[in-house]
Amino acid sequence: MKSPQLGFVLALWLKSAASIEGSGYSNATIDVDVAIIGGGSGGIHSAIQLKDAGARVLVLEKKDQIGGHAETYINKETGVVNNIGVSVFEDTDVVKRYFARLGVPTSSVSASPPSTLYDFELGIPIPPPDEGAQQAILAAAKAYSQNVLSKYGWLDQGYFLPDPVPEELYMPIGDLAAKYNFTALLPIMARFNWHFGNQTKVPALYGIKDFGPDFLRSTFGQLIVSGTGNTRSLYDAALKELGSSVLLSTTILAVNRHSTGVTLLVSQNGMVKTIRAKKLLVAIPPTLQSLKSFDLSRSERALFSRFSSLGYFTGVARVPGWNSRSLANVGAFTPFHQPLIPGSRAFRATGTPDEFYFGVGFPTDQVADEDGKAVVRRQLATLAEAGAIPAAAGDAVTFSASSFHMPFNVRVGAADIKKGFYAELLALQGSRNTYWTGAAWAGHNSALVWKFNEGTIVPAIKEDLGLEHQLPLSWNSHLHLTPWMLTTISGVKH
Template identity: 60%
Template sequence: MRFSQLVTALPLWFGSVNANQSWAGWAGLGDQTKWSTPCCSPNVVDVDIAIIGGGSGGIHAAIHLKDADASVSVIEKKDQIGGTQKHIPTLPPASSLTLVLSFLRTQTWSSGIPIPAPDDQQQAIRAAAQAYTKNVLSKYGWVDQGFLVPDPVPEELYLPFSQFAENYNFSALLPTIAQVDWYIGNLTTLPALYGIKSLGPGLLGSVFGEFILSSTGNSRSLYDAALKELGSSVLLNTTILNIDRHSNSTGVTLLVSQPGSAPKTIRARKLLVAIPPTLKNIWSFDLSKQEEAIFSKFSSLGYFAGVANVPGFNSTLTNMGALTPFNQPIIPGNHGFITTGSPNEFQIGGGFDSGDVTDEEGKDLVRKNLATLAAVGAVPADAAHSVTFPYTSNHMPYNVRVTAEDIKAGFYAKLLAPQGSRNTYWTGAAFSGHNSALVWNWNEGTIVPGLKKDLGLK
């Protein structure tokens, strides 16, 4: 099974309670778990590889490992795999350089009428893209393969991205990056490493060419097919109760639970962690001091995505700061209201500089933006009150990263060093970049070969 190139925001995952005890009379009631007098042992499943996280990275690895005749068990907290696919909100290739002036520093949206960029501006953007390709991407050929940062770290990789862009004469490209790769952070302070990772050669080629999407227009079909192929190997609505990577020298042991079922023990020769490795996410892991020291460095942004239904409104509006550096929208802010093709329904994507964002804060941001638009007549007057949210997904933690000082101190060499130790491998955006194509490159270039070698698979 082949995965096509999509851009995906990975879902939140974290463990639940730590449970080193006998089990019996167990019943799962929502998020509550009850125990009674011990009477029996949980079910036991033996597999080659246990995979924590059924998002883009975990499912891709599971398919490849299954194709290599490995037995896998995918543990996913949500009721579906694949998380929420976040397509890049962009215009068709022929007009990808068109600017939509719709959001002012005063929080006043315009009517949203597309304003074509002057020919000289389009030429400047293309010239900047050529300079970026020739002088930057050719220099850092590993950018689409993972955070394979040189040691010692080049000073320019921890400079602010805007200064780096000025040094290499591609500043005219920054507004395009701000719109296409939503939301990577403030381009005036973002370390250059993350700016480069956000627009590697693969994505740059798509921006100035075309994107590869599902032929059905439904990226969910990709994961529906994966779920069919993996079958009972995928455990949905599953909470991790305990992980033991100490006592079993030949593998790992996980204790998991699903609503309405007795706890299950999964014994695996190897563990693949495919969730954002923030301490809040993996607090129930038996972390070593080295792992804890590494993962404690991570912070994250916030991203709230979904579908908003706005009665009486059927146009697309893109949020572009008219008076902000590089036309970045003011944050917190939505990328825009991008029509889905269904009446009154729009893709939304709210960016936050903090990873600690609630669902209600995400919805309130949409309402606030609609109120601003209503004040200038761009949307119906009651839009902020009539909007509903048929589907939403909170992507906290989103775009995990470290400080420029940590990059300078060789953080990524330290992050990649423990791969395979304690029978554990790590994958996902934190190790590759926040783009499914990059995660899949990381899997195929590093993770899957490492696991296959350790397990003696061809």
């Protein structure tokens, strides 16, 4: 809660902000073309794209580093690097171009699962898929591609849904799988999109979004990783490129969007600064908590209040005698063999003998670090009792590094999807000199966010700033849609 004194100061600042614009006032004031709130995947990618187009950009990041969920832990004794956030990317041109633009090498890896499978809640060993099960998975992937992605593959470009929204997109993904015979693929979808949510309830829209044509192809082929072994190399290179165009450890105190642009009051290391921008790009999750310093309109507030999200706790832990074990969590008796939540995705060897990577999913973002650690301890104890890992592992575990990624998978329910939520959401683009990007707008996948930036957001901002004489894409309801996307959407039968 703001103090009365701070509230009074902010009220005076907001009242005078419009008069500051164009007055020549420059003390502690920074003038840019585009102010970008959020230095994660979407914000940094768009900053590089806009900078290349000749725009003056300024990225405002609350943390002391950019990169969002791209976090790493480096063991001081062994020097082994572990990505405890973003680690793999789709094998697509947009990914390759971005890495190449920043001079970061890439490597390819296959998506092979750990050989040891257990139900972490029951301590039951699960046999690996036999040849028959593997053939069933391949057949399911083919059915999914032919019957679903052939109709909805355009979702890789963004949430550009037809009106009315096809029922198949808001029915549970499990029901869609039964309809089109790809149920055997659901455990794979859940394993690669952690934490996905309960597949008996999650709308199919999100299942397709999280497992689109490029991700499906990459999963059964090759995925891209940073050639340095450290995902943060991409953001180290971006920070070097952007230099003083990034303000770290910055708090947004107030946002005033007016007819001539946007004025922000920010605090960095105890210093208050005014940012004046022609356009604002918001690249943080659009939740009411994240946007509490914004001058939200009634429609913005109504839309953002309908979002809910999950929680994801990740990091590296140490158990004496772990000896480079890797175990994956599989539900023995759950629908589609999905692990129970709250629960871990896997305990995976890191390359340092006594350390392992963990990832814990929660059905809500209203949790704390200790909740995540408690789940790890409990499941380690169960596995130790089953003889899968060293005895008393639940008591002996220590945490070398951990991070809570929240809000994670920001979504709405089936009823909102059916009523046209995403059409209303996307109609906000460009309104009040503001654009929006990130996982909530494109999908919880860096490649999808970068596609959305390149295909929709960056071209729109460039056009608004007069950086292009002619739109490269068709303009439709404040959105940039390629002719292919328009043709595909209009051709959907429902």
